[in-house]
Amino acid sequence: MRGLLFALLFAGAGAHAQTVTREEGLAAWERIYAVASHPRCTNCHVGAQQEPMWEGLHYKAGTPHGMGVKADGSRIGAESMPCRTCHVTAEGRNVASPAPAQIDDAWRLPPVEMDWLGEDSASVCAQLRDPERNDGSDIADLVVHLETSAFVAWGFAPGPGRSVPPGSVAQIAADVDLWGAAGSPCQ
């Protein structure tokens, strides 16, 4: 799928990855940041903060997750109430908000270093291209993550009652590819 998208992206221009300009890379980054800064992502990409976030329904922006949920040092709430107490690991049961989301992966928060909540474009950009702070990923790893993560897939199809970030899994994967080919430029 990724190969096909990549081929389609560049087939018309006959371009090679090395010819992607800084401007094109920055444009791709803007689209990436529009997704990364969306509450569907930042609700869990909360950095060292203990509380994941809620958004939507009657919850105002900046509302912490209810039920006193704390990620704790384990980032899965093992020291108090595990994520999986309410969030089921299963595929295909796309429950409507406010029932807890279900995905086919172990419920957990992203690494603390991947802190996107309230962070500006320059900050998230610098973090995402730094293997020390992006879970040891190169651009290809990031693309694979986007294409295969159950969390990301759910984020673009979160079911009724939940807002959806702009674009799609395929589009953000292609944009990260493009951004990487341009040398991962930041503003």
Place this chain on the structure above:
Amino acid sequence: MKLTVNGTEHEVDVEDDMPLLWVLRDELGITGPKYGCGIAQCGACTVHVDGISVRSCQLAAADVDGEVTTIEGLGTPQALHAVQAAWIEHQVAQCGYCQSGQIMQAASFLDLNPEPDDAQIDAAMSGNLCRCGSYPRIRAAVKTAASRLQGV
């Protein structure tokens, strides 16, 4: 499908997406877990799957991937679980409807975190609602149970 509940294997003929809570109550007659909200907002239906507390109203029968324990299987009248004993000692229950969920939540919590601080107790129990407001006694009972489990 097969489900192991409180150490007994059961064969149940249910739809894949029937919530575990309904299987327990309506198919197996195990009525300790209670229906409260149906959307994991209250904790009344809490049971254990392989020792971890889960809201059985959210877990579809086909997605159960371990052994289920309900309040009926946590202890016996002759050998109460430390959390059950502490609940009696502190006379926690008022109307009692939420209490099996509270006890199952507390038992799983203390299994994962045997030496919790007060903030962790509050966080662990915040997903279990009690309309009688028995929260101060719940907190006290959890602390007592933690001490007993540590042999203090």
